[in-house]
Amino acid sequence: MRAMLLVNPKATTTNARTRDVLIRALGAAVELAVEETRYRGHAAALAATARAKGYDVVAVLGGDGTINETVNGLLNPVNGGPVPPGSEGRPALVVIPGGSANVFARALGLPNDPVESTGAVLEALRDGRRRTVGLGQALWEGQSRYFTFCSGMGYDAEVVRAVEGLRGTGRKATPTRYVNTALRHYLATDKRHPAMTLTGPGIPTARGLFMAIISNTSPWTYVGSRPVHPTPWASFETGLDLLGLRRMGPMAMASVIRQILTESDALPGGRHLVQLHDEAEFTLTASRPVAFQLDGDYLGEYETVTFRSTPNALQVLV
Numbered sequence: 001m002r003a004m005l006l007v008n009p010k011a012t013t014t015n016a017r018t019r020d021v022l023i024r025a026l027g028a029a030v031e032l033a034v035e036e037t038r039y040r041g042h043a044a045a046l047a048a049t050a051r052a053k054g055y056d057v058v059a060v061l062g063g064d065g066t067i068n069e070t071v072n073g074l075l076n077p078v079n080g081g082p083v084p085p086g087s088e089g090r091p092a093l094v095v096i097p098g099g100s101a102n103v104f105a106r107a108l109g110l111p112n113d114p115v116e117s118t119g120a121v122l123e124a125l126r127d128g129r130r131r132t133v134g135l136g137q138a139l140w141e142g143q144s145r146y147f148t149f150c151s152g153m154g155y156d157a158e159v160v161r162a163v164e165g166l167r168g169t170g171r172k173a174t175p176t177r178y179v180n181t182a183l184r185h186y187l188a189t190d191k192r193h194p195a196m197t198l199t200g201p202g203i204p205t206a207r208g209l210f211m212a213i214i215s216n217t218s219p220w221t222y223v224g225s226r227p228v229h230p231t232p233w234a235s236f237e238t239g240l241d242l243l244g245l246r247r248m249g250p251m252a253m254a255s256v257i258r259q260i261l262t263e264s265d266a267l268p269g270g271r272h273l274v275q276l277h278d279e280a281e282f283t284l285t286a287s288r289p290v291a292f293q294l295d296g297d298y299l300g301e302y303e304t305v306t307f308r309s310t311p312n313a314l315q316v317l318v
């Protein structure tokens with residue numbers, strides 16, 4: 001079995017020691033090529049090369065951003081052709097958490113520790129244990145990008161943008177920093193003029209949304225070790241889920257936050273909420289450009305984004 005290991009040396013919790021442990025452990029199990037990512041977008045190019053060269057596995061040591069790039073490199077068509085359906089003919093993915101939140105790895109059930117995850121992944125390799133997962137795809141202004149766990153428009157994307165700004169000044173993305181930034185930004189965000197409308201085939205039109213979370217799995221994120229469940233029914237085996245907010249006042253927000261922090265299979269309740277489960281496609285249209293994030297990466301402000309489910313897109317060794 002031939003595997004390419006992509007290491008993001010700049011990811012929050014990746015260091016030379018974990019990298020060396022992983023190289024030794026994986027190298028004993030498979031024929032291993034190791035590449036370090038050197039710039040944004042490099043993981044996508046390396047993953048596309050691994051696919052073109054017929055590698056069986058692409059392993060990633062890094063955070064959710066590097067995993068997102070890798071997945072896009074594995075899925076995007078060579079020479080702009082159509083994406084072949086299903087996971088056949090694509091290298092399987094191996095994930096070793098080395099970022100700050102590691103949502104994708106943890107949603108797959110991996111321990112949030114690179115050495116322990118290496119042990120779990122080696123077992124999966126030895127036993128041939130694979131899981132086929134679906135992905136989400138966002139399409140906007142002629143662009144397209146797959147996401148592994150979530151996308152969002154509105155307030156949550158504004159918070160992602162603000163945290164990215166802080167990281168640009170050298171500060172780490174800790175759970176406390178996210179919470180503090182979210183609280184501070186709440187005072188600044190527009191809570192009076194909702195901009196978005198939700199439409200889709202067979203979906204009742206929902207107007208007046210301030211923000212929307214689009215999920216390919218649950219949990220949506222973690223605050224430290226605590227999972228956050230705005231869309232508790234979302235899973236890698238179903239289509240996309242959505243939670244939209246029609247009110248952003250303190251009472252409405254407190255009610256949602258309390259519910260999504262509770263470990264429960266019940267959907268959050270409230271008349272100001274809009275919810276979708278297991279949908280193939282829907283579109284958010286806004287009356288002004290709205291902040292947009294995908295797998296925790298801020299992508300800019302846009303007026304129309306379509307979200308599509310891509311079932312059985314990828315095999316993951318887990």
Ligand SMILES: Nc1ncnc2c1ncn2[C@@H]1O[C@H](COP(=O)(O)OP(=O)(O)OP(=O)(O)O)[C@@H](O)[C@H]1O
Nearest residue numbers: 011012037038040041062063064065066099100101
């Ligand atoms: N050598 C590099 N120098 C600077 N940036 C890099 C390099 N290699 C990859 N990147 C970029 O760093 C970004 C963040 O990396 P990654 O997601 O792996 O770690 P993280 O930010 O610590 O984790 P998380 O996404 O969980 O917060 C990625 O989007 C990737 O494009």
